Amino acid sequence: MSERPLKMQWFHILLALSDGSLHGSAIQRAVLERTDGVLQIWPATLVRALRGLDEAGLIERVHGPSEEPPDLRRQYYALTERGRDRLGAEAELLARWASAAAQATDGSGTATAR
Amino acid sequence: MRYPGASRVYRLFLRLLPERFRDEEAGNIEAILADMGARRAFEGKRTGLGFWLRAWADVISCAFRERASTRRAMRRGRFHSRETGSVASILARAPGDVRRAIRGLVREPGFAAIAIATLAIGIGANTAIFSAVNGVLLRPLPYEDPDNLVAIFTRFTPESGYDFAKYPVGSPEYFDYRSQNRAMEEVAAVSTETIAITAGTGEPEQVMGALVSPSMFSVLRASPLLGRTLQPSDGGAEPASVVVLGYGLWQRRFGGDPDVVGRTIALGFSVQSPAATAEVVGVMPPDFAFPRRSTELWAPLLLDPARTWRGGHWFWMIGRLAAGMDLEQSQAEMEALMATWAIEYPDHHVGHDLWMLPLLDETVGDVRPALLFLLGAAGSSSNC
Numbered sequence: 001m002s003e004r005p006l007k008m009q010w011f012h013i014l015l016a017l018s019d020g021s022l023h024g025s026a027i028q029r030a031v032l033e034r035t036d037g038v039l040q041i042w043p044a045t046l047v048r049a050l051r052g053l054d055e056a057g058l059i060e061r062v063h064g065p066s067e068e069p070p071d072l073r074r075q076y077y078a079l080t081e082r083g084r085d086r087l088g089a090e091a092e093l094l095a096r097w098a099s100a101a102a103q104a105t106d107g108s109g110t111a112t113a114r
Numbered sequence: 115m116r117y118p119g120a121s122r123v124y125r126l127f128l129r130l131l132p133e134r135f136r137d138e139e140a141g142n143i144e145a146i147l148a149d150m151g152a153r154r155a156f157e158g159k160r161t162g163l164g165f166w167l168r169a170w171a172d173v174i175s176c177a178f179r180e181r182a183s184t185r186r187a188m189r190r191g192r193f194h195s196r197e198t199g200s201v202a203s204i205l206a207r208a209p210g211d212v213r214r215a216i217r218g219l220v221r222e223p224g225f226a227a228i229a230i231a232t233l234a235i236g237i238g239a240n241t242a243i244f245s246a247v248n249g250v251l252l253r254p255l256p257y258e259d260p261d262n263l264v265a266i267f268t269r270f271t272p273e274s275g276y277d278f279a280k281y282p283v284g285s286p287e288y289f290d291y292r293s294q295n296r297a298m299e300e301v302a303a304v305s306t307e308t309i310a311i312t313a314g315t316g317e318p319e320q321v322m323g324a325l326v327s328p329s330m331f332s333v334l335r336a337s338p339l340l341g342r343t344l345q346p347s348d349g350g351a352e353p354a355s356v357v358v359l360g361y362g363l364w365q366r367r368f369g370g371d372p373d374v375v376g377r378t379i380a381l382g383f384s385v386q387s388p389a390a391t392a393e394v395v396g397v398m399p400p401d402f403a404f405p406r407r408s409t410e411l412w413a414p415l416l417l418d419p420a421r422t423w424r425g426g427h428w429f430w431m432i433g434r435l436a437a438g439m440d441l442e443q444s445q446a447e448m449e450a451l452m453a454t455w456a457i458e459y460p461d462h463h464v465g466h467d468l469w470m471l472p473l474l475d476e477t478v479g480d481v482r483p484a485l486l487f488l489l490g491a492a493g494s495s496s497n498c
Contacts, residue, residue, distance in 0.1 A: 047176075051135070
């Protein structure tokens with residue numbers, strides 16, 4: 001597995017999709033909420049990232065719930081097997097880095113700047 | 115939405131996206147943007163200019179990145195072995211690149227037109243916003259010796275049981291500041307009020323007025339265009355029924371008639387009394403507006419020295435530093451004065467501190483970040 005981390009937006013999109021398929025707007029909101037309002041992915045950038053993830057085989061386009069009226073039907077996205085594996089590998093990588101950083105700051109993980 | 119044309123502009127910018135990307139995704143992008151707008155409305159947030167600037171910037175930067183990555187992918191495919199890096203090879207490639215760029219623009223005149231329009235809008239926006247920044251941030255206040263003007267507020271630290279970073283001043287404090295401090299040449303009380311006016315021509319209207327101590331005009335060293343400003347005898351416990359008109363109001367409702375000075379007009383003060391009449395004593399020149407750009411009417415504020423309760427705070431103050439005093443010195447002296455209050459009136463002044471700043475910072479403080487953001491946004495959009 002490559003050691004190069006995912007782009008932050010890609011990581012958060014994969015994370016948002018780990019609970020099930022979502023449409024673009026819901027992904028955007030999930031990322032915003034998960035990051036406490038820090039990572040706002042604007043629409044065009046989001047759609048471009050989703051295309052990139054699709055091309056890389058990490059997510060795929062799926063049908064949304066059929067109860068949505070056809071004229072409001074949106075594009076839904078879901079993690080592929082490969083995407084789920086990649087997210088897991090990424091989590092391990094980040095955890096390794098985070099624990100190194102925590103050790104470097106007294107192992108407390110809550111080092112504060114003065 | 116407050117900017118009805120903004121979504122049209124957004125759709126125009128969507129045309130910058132490569133054709134295939136646009137055909138497949140424009141609907142998705144617009145749906146997400148519409149959801150964002152709806153969500154903000156639901157949360158009671160405005161979809162203002164800041165929102166649209168970011169939305170436009172998102173599309174524009176996405177279009178450029180998408181086109182750049184498509185080009186990179188094509189070049190990798192076609193010219194796999196091409197060497198890169200050396201200055202000579204870049205220069206050798208330059209004529210071809212220029213030709214290719216021109217050919218691309220000719221092939222896609224729509225993209226070319228929008229790219230040029232984007233540049234034009236960016237340059238125009240830069241110029242407009244730079245004039246605003248120049249007018250508001252770089253040009254000092256239009257008063258004599260503006261560097262000596264300060265804004266005076268108070269603050270309540272948690273010690274007082276409250277926590278207010280910036281709080282108004284009360285009337286006994288005003289009289290103490292006026293009589294006991296030597297750091298200020300003169301101080302003035304300022305509060306804003308919406309005032310209804312029916313006199314003159316046109317529909318009755320609400321104008322932004324200011325109730326002030328007459329000293330406001332002398333602190334700012336502002337002179338009238340016609341008549342006089344407020345004088346000390348207009349203020350106090352029983353303020354005189356007089357008003358000074360702003361230039362815009364005078365032009366708009368009284369047709370610039372100089373005879374309006376001396377006339378008595380009907381006014382509705384929302385606080386002092388439901389309806390009152392006041393004599394117009396003067397008109398200010400066009401560049402005078404204080405404390406806000408929209409202030410158009412000035413009347414004396416009721417300030418009663420006999421009113422000694424120290425728990426009420428409802429106006430702020432401005433002051434002109436005494437000769438030879440700088441901000442720190444006067445701050446120290448005013449803080450010393452407030453320290454004596456904390457001993458004399460512990461119920462009201464423990465944990466009650468001074469909040470003093472240069473008047474320019476107070477006046478532009480709220481718009482400074484917005485203006486700098488706009489300047490940055492206009493700068494980056496025209497530099498894409």
